[in-house]
Amino acid sequence: MQTIIRLLVRFIRQEVRNSNVLFSLGIYLLGVSYLIYLLSGSTPSDSVWNTLLWVIVFFGSVQLSSRSFEFESGPYFYYFQTIANAKHTIIAKMLFNVAYMMFLSTATWAxxxxxxxxPVYNTALFFIGLILGATGFSxxxxxxxxxxxxxxGNTTLGAILAIPLLFPVIQLTSAINLQAIVGxxxxxxxxxxxxLVTLDMGIGLLAYLLFPYLWQD
Amino acid sequence: MKGSIYKVLGLLLVAYSLIYGLLTKVPELPIIEESIRNLFYHVSMWFAMVAMMAASFWNAIRFLGTEDLARDRRSISLAEMGMFFSFMGLFTGMVWAKYTWGAWWTNDPKLNGTAITILIYLAYFVLRNSMDDARKKARISAVYNIFAFVMMIVFIGILPRMTDSLHPGNGGNPGFNSYDLDNGLRMVFYPAVLGWIFVGTWIASLRYRLKALQE
Structure with missing residues (x-):
């Protein structure tokens, strides 16, 4: 537990030091939202609103996650192995990414x-949907x-691997959010x-079990 | 000799389902009409695909346990065969849909599931081609294979049951369970599934042996 917290603090520090990542993400969100605003010119219908929101969050998270192991898998890979084992690493990384994607989706919503x-009528349900969706994404x-x-060194590979796997999560999340919109x-x-909770827990457990096989040489 | 029993049986069953599937009497249903025979050719492809992918998944798990590269070769051969079945299922389904629903492609949960499955396994092949070291390639792609198979089952097995589908047997559309009183369709359908699984296993085992010789 302590190792996980220490790792989390480390990831956050790393992120703050590399604040250009956070800024580029913010500019992406602002730019794309404004682009849609310019092009559509009017208030979109509820389902279009929900779809656009999730498309933006989807590509934002894919972009965000492509940097996820940038530091740990580079020249510091062996050093990193000595300070934390695979199970602690994956838990800390998943928690960190949940928080990051929560922030991303809430910022997009704002x-x-x-x-x-x-247009959201049932805010609590919408927010729960965001939390569960961010967990699955992460x-x-x-x-x-x-x-x-x-x-x-293949940065596009992450997106190729992730996009089809994200569809079940995004479909369920967007269905929940659409229900929250109509109240x-x-x-x-x-x-x-x-x-969605079952799916999140299932894939979380699976990722936890599989990651040690990945995180070795 | 012993190993060839299932091959002969598979060929006989496939031949039986192909020929007898056209000759057998089928229930007369509105809209579907004679195209109900596609059950033998289209639906059996999906059953065979899931069987191939499940075997590939099982071999991926076994590889992580044993680090035996033969398991990895089995896993990829079976996944390739499953991919072939999924394309065949897609094409037979598209032709059928054009004549029954009037469109090549519709926004149907099962069609979405197929699209996702194909994308997932194409990504799996891309992943395999992006690495050179055999042992590392085997381990990393086994991890992806296991994760992908679970996601695929969620997508094609669980989510479609939560929404309506245009497919026969879903959302109030008649399926073959409710109308087929004399089990005539099943007498062709189950042999077809079994036959294609046998033939698929055979082709996958040939590919597996070819890969073993190449390495």
């Missing part, structure tokens, strides 16, 4: 509220980014939420 208004993207970095109550959405 930007969309500014430009296109906020699990899939952390593992695929680990795979891509272990193959050395379905929490109990009525319990079936979808339960499925």
């Amino acid at each position: 930007l969309f509220s500014v430009f296109f208004g906020n 699990v899939v993207l952390t593992l695929t980014s680990g795979i891509a970095h272990r193959t050395r 379905v109550t929490l109990t009525d959405a319990a079936n979808l939420l339960g499925t």
Whole structure:
């Protein structure tokens, strides 16, 4: 547990030192949202709003995760092996990415509220959907980014591997969020939420079990 | 001799399902009409594909346990065969859909599942080609194979059941379970599935031996 916290602090420090990553992400979000605003010119319908939000979050997270193991798998790979084992690394990395993707999706939501208004009726359900979606994204993207970095120097590979695997997560999340927009109550959405929670836990466990095979030479 | 029993059996079953599938009496249903025979040719492809992918998944797990490169060769051969079946299933389905639904492609959960499956396994092949070291390649692609198979099962096995589908047997559309009283369709369908699985295993084993000789 202590190792995980130490790793988390380390990842956060690394991110703060490399603040250009965070800024480029912010500019991406702002730029794309404004581009949509310019091109559409009017308030999109609820389902279009939801689709655009998820497409932006989708590409933002893929871009974000492509840098996920940049530091750890480079020349510092062997050094990193001596300070933390694979299981601690994957848990810390997944937690870190969950937080990052939560931030990313909430920021997109805020930007969309500014430009296109906020059609969300059931905010609690929408937010739970965002948390669960960010968790699923983080699990899939952390593992695929680990795979891509272990193959050395192929940055597009991460996206190729991750995109098809993300579809089940994104489909469920966007369904939940659409329900939150039209104002379905929490109990009525319990079936979808339960499925997404199960999926998140299942793939999280799988990534935890598989990562040690990846994180060795 | 012993090893060739399933090959002969597979060929006989496939031949039986191809020929008898055209001759057998089928229930008369509206819209589907005679195209119900596609059950023998189209649906059996998906069953064979899932069987191939499952065997590939199993070999990937075994590889991680044993570090035996033969397991990895089996895994990739079976995945390639599964990919072939999924393309065949896609083409037979598209032709059928054109005449039954009037479009080559519709936004149907099962079609989306197919598209995702093909993308996932294409990514798997790309991943394999991006590495040189045999042992590392085997280990990393086994990790992806296991993760991908689970995601594929979620996508084609669980999510479609939560939404309606245009496919016969879903969303109030008649399927072969409810109308087929004398089990005539099953008498062709199950042999077809079994036959294609046998033939697929045979071709995969040939590819496996070829790969073993090349390395």
